[in-house]
Amino acid sequence: MSVKHPVTQVLTAPALTAQGLTAKSLTVLCAALAVLMAGLLALPAKAAPLRIEITEGVVEPLPFAVPDFIPENAAAGEWGNRLAQVVADDLNGTGLFIQTPQDAFISRPTSFAAPVQYNDWKAINVQALIMGAVTVGDGGQLTVKFRVYDVFSGQELGKGLQFQGTTEGWRRMAHKVADAVYSRITGESGYFDSRVVYVSETGPKDDRKKRLAIMDYDGANVQYLTDSSSIVLAPRFSPTGDRVLYTSYATGFPRIHVLDVGNTQSRILESQTGVMSFAPRFAPNGQTAVFSISEGANTDIFTMDLASGTTRRLTNTPAIETAPSYSPDGSRIVFESDRSGSQQLYIMPAGGGEAERISFGPGRYGTPVWSPRGDLIAFTKQHKGRFHIGVMRTDGSEERLLTASFLDEGPTWAPNGRVIMFTRETQGASGQASLYSVDVSGRSLRRVRTPDAASDPSWGPLQ
């Protein structure tokens, strides 16, 4: 049964008026509260910025322009172009920058102190502008100064810098300018003003002549440290770049030598006669060398105090353990060993002790080198008949292979830990070894031009 309750019908007129007023008041009150809340909420919402998250970008070289350095006197006329060219080559060689050709310039600076016409450089999409000036004083003194500009932000990156030297060292001065530019744009230290010691090879494969050579990182200024009367192998720069450890067969037996780069004098490290020692490398302190000694079929790792000649055994297993490399802090050593049945990478304390295997992928791993940054270990990997240069974390994770060829081996780190140089040998009887560099990201693989075949590079520190 439906029963209606017409309450409103029994209300009297005064009651209806009062009820209506109450309802209206409530409506107004609710509306006012709603508006108040909306206003309070709208104010911060209006002030809140639009939030955008960028998770993808582009990997491409940054366009830069480096006009000829402005000669500030008559004697500096020819140096401006030379210096600018070396700086451009250094930056181009990294793969991170790309030079805008001078033919595209809208305007050319005529004075080092003149204001930069940003719009002219923006119009040709130049993002970094390098302005330099050069002065050649009496006696061949060369003065180079430069500034770096961020074109689109209209700001100078850092402050102007000036170098002084001789005209003979003009390349080093250009490298230093490039290092400064590189550092200001990337935030990392450069590696252009550095040298590489390597084994220069001449002659056919069956009669290969090898000698130590040293050069600028870009292959210029090659100098030979030894003659080719005996086979030399695996040169390694000292942390300060003043000495080189290497293996020589001068005595008919492989023995470790230390060479003074300044005077090219070398000496044999004290060791037992008739024992093969090889694969030397300096400790970060420069006072200790770590190397391998082969006794019969067994090869273990030792250290030697270079001042006293005291040796210390670090490993003592029947396996072949070699190619040790210190961590940057000198606390650990990474080396290769076949103690597990195949050639793998291990890490042990610098004083010896239990080693931990860090490579577990397929193939064989060798010649590990700890990065100057300390975060990566470069290695040579042989897998399925091909050689690779790769990197992995110090715990063995994130292994990345950067190269692949018939024979790639012997990686060495640039002083900033950003670039790896290695040896690549071509196949066949006429195959030759040469030096290549590759960015740690796997990009910008380039050959380092050398007068002769080259192998076993060791990258020295910044000068």
Added chain:
Amino acid sequence: MSADQDISEEGRRRLHFGFYLSGAAHVGLIGWLLIGPLFQVEPLPFDVTTVTTISEADYAALSGQVAPEEPAPEVVPEVAPTVPDAPEEPAPPAAEDTPPPAPVEESPAPVTPPEPVEEPPAPAPEALPEVPEPPAPVTPPDDIPPPEPAPPADEDVAVVLPEVTPRPQPRPAPRVAPEPIAPPEPEVVIEDTTQDAVVAEEEAPTPEPQEEQEAAAEEEATSEIVTEADEAPSGAPERSVRPRGRPRTPTAVAEAPTESPAETPAETPTPATPAPAPEDTADAVADALAEALGGSSDPTPAPAAAPSGPPLTAGERENLRLAVQDCWVIDVGSAAARVTVVVTMEMEQSGRVAANSIRLAGSDGGDARATEVAFQAARRAIIRCQKDGYALPVDKYDQWRQIEMTFNPEKVSR
């Protein structure tokens, strides 16, 4: 049903006893008259029981009660529905309209007063034929328990029961009781089998205490049932009103002072609806808004505000994101590629970044130098790709006047 049978048996027993007694007295009397003179002996004393028939009204009059005008009580129809309120016993009727019939009388005292009955002498034989059949007790409704039978009267007293009216038929009345009739208690049935007592579980879930609810107002009962067809219109709208459009944002055109409600009643031809209420509400809303914004309630025109609008659509945001990421150059091998930077900037209405407004708001994942490089890369990306201004809707300028952009190279650096 057992009560009815008891009443009949009792009645019959009384009648038989009186009948036999009367018969014996008559036989004795006749015999004495016939053979009495023959013996001429002193007649033996004997007891004579006088039987009289009185009505309840006479009895009431004799006992000092008010005698009703109507000797035959009649069950008032209204009484019956009220009986359920007292299921055990019939409810006492109102004094003014309910004579005390024996079956329904609450007190059995009037039924068994021996003294008044003995006083009035009356010939018994005449009264006997008038003794009606024992009346059937008033049958209550099915859901009403039968009333208790009257206590048995004295055996030597014959009482003429009041005239029993036929069972009243419920009068059809459009009355709605405010409460439903409570059902009777179920009869207790004793089972043959015994059951173990239920033992409460140790961790029996205790019922959640229910919130006390305020007693709702009792539904109002009416004296009439009003059907929907007869119901008067309640005044509620018979169909929904089309929703109004979104209120416009204040623009330069809308800066004219709003007219007072008194000036614009003619422009709102809504006589059927209560027109003053929305306007009053609008005024109240305006006042509340003014108060919320810290101003007065005066409808003074606000200064020209920057254009605003709804939030940016996903497509508009995506366009901005794509435009910036196309210029974000990442050096995947550098330490800066592991740094996430948050950049804030002020935008002009043309879509260009305000000069020198790009700021580093936060960073994560690198040292100061790497952070600085990451910030520079982000700044270059923002400035490079703006060209003549990012394609952003001008009418939503308030939505993108300030932008906070996060440059997260995590995916790229892998």
